[in-house]
Amino acid sequence: MLSGKTAVITGCSRGIGRAILEGYAENGADIFAVVRKEDNSFSLYCQELAKQHTVNIYPVAMDLSDEGQVKNKAREILSYKLPIDVLVNNAGAAFPLRMLAMTRMEDIKDSFQINFFSPLLLTQLLSKNMMRQRSGSIIFLSSSAAYDGGANIEYSAGKAAVIGAVRRLAVELGMYGIRVNAIAPGLTDTDMGNGMSQADQAAALSMNIMHRKGKPREIADAAVFLGSEMSSFITGQTIRVDGGLR
Numbered sequence: 001m002l003s004g005k006t007a008v009i010t011g012c013s014r015g016i017g018r019a020i021l022e023g024y025a026e027n028g029a030d031i032f033a034v035v036r037k038e039d040n041s042f043s044l045y046c047q048e049l050a051k052q053h054t055v056n057i058y059p060v061a062m063d064l065s066d067e068g069q070v071k072n073k074a075r076e077i078l079s080y081k082l083p084i085d086v087l088v089n090n091a092g093a094a095f096p097l098r099m100l101a102m103t104r105m106e107d108i109k110d111s112f113q114i115n116f117f118s119p120l121l122l123t124q125l126l127s128k129n130m131m132r133q134r135s136g137s138i139i140f141l142s143s144s145a146a147y148d149g150g151a152n153i154e155y156s157a158g159k160a161a162v163i164g165a166v167r168r169l170a171v172e173l174g175m176y177g178i179r180v181n182a183i184a185p186g187l188t189d190t191d192m193g194n195g196m197s198q199a200d201q202a203a204a205l206s207m208n209i210m211h212r213k214g215k216p217r218e219i220a221d222a223a224v225f226l227g228s229e230m231s232s233f234i235t236g237q238t239i240r241v242d243g244g245l246r
């Protein structure tokens with residue numbers, strides 16, 4: 001489904017991002033696999049995965065809390081002179097549930113930096129390449145928390161901001177043949193999902209029609225679909241992959 005395409009995927013070290021990396025490699029994409037820090041074992045893993053699926057995988061280290069790094073590393077990616085066909089803004093961070101009254105404004109800004117500003121900056125930098133080639137697909141990871149407020153103010157609001165940005169970016173970039181969509185997972189079986197308190201997980205599952213957590217691969221499959229030509233007439237959408245929430 002992705003043969004001949006080059007994708008940039010953030011947050012490939014684990015969880016949903018790792019599943020997207022594997023899904024993209026299996027479907028024939030060449031990949032810039034972004035992780036927070038340089039890591040030899042991750043580089044070796046990428047080599048094996050690339051060999052297994054006869055694709056190219058380039059590990060890139062980029063800390064999304066540092067805008068300077070995002071700019072430098074985006075330049076590094078562009079210096080390969082490859083067309084960037086897909087950007088998956090997957091990396092994200094959540095902190096334990098607490099009320100606004102207990103939250104420092106600094107924490108809200110830090111969360112927005114990782115979950116909203118840096119993905120937007122990366123989109124700004126890499127979409128220029130897509131605009132020149134007049135095609136591309138940009139995918140953001142939102143969350144069911146954007147709809148139901150099931151997480152901290154900064155996370156719920158940051159993931160809701162993603163949905164608004166997707167609507168606007170789809171309008172701005174559509175004329176260049178670039179599609180922009182988001183995926184909103186429900187509670188998913190990753191470090192982030194499993195890091196929620198047992199009570200919060202139980203509350204999330206009690207509202208879930210399928211009454212279980214999502215598997216990272218089930219979220220990744222939606223990212224494969226949105227990155228591929230199978231979704232060529234879909235833009236500006238947030239697809240909920242959450243087992244159906246009541």
Ligand SMILES: NC(=O)c1ccc[n+]([C@@H]2O[C@H](COP(=O)([O-])OP(=O)(O)OC[C@H]3O[C@@H](n4cnc5c(N)ncnc54)[C@H](OP(=O)(O)O)[C@@H]3O)[C@@H](O)[C@H]2O)c1
Pocket residue numbers: 010011012013014015016017035036037062063064065089090091092093094114141142143144145184185186187188189190191192193194
């Ligand atoms: N799991 C869920 O229940 C759920 C539900 C809805 C939405 N989501 C969203 O889905 C996406 C993936 O979540 P996940 O469940 O796979 O989370 P995860 O298991 O916690 O993995 C988060 C990923 O983001 C990376 N990351 C975090 N902070 C970073 C930073 N400052 N710079 C660069 N990379 C950073 C992590 O890198 P390190 O390994 O270096 O920390 C890791 O690769 C996120 O956007 C999340 O908000 C998840």
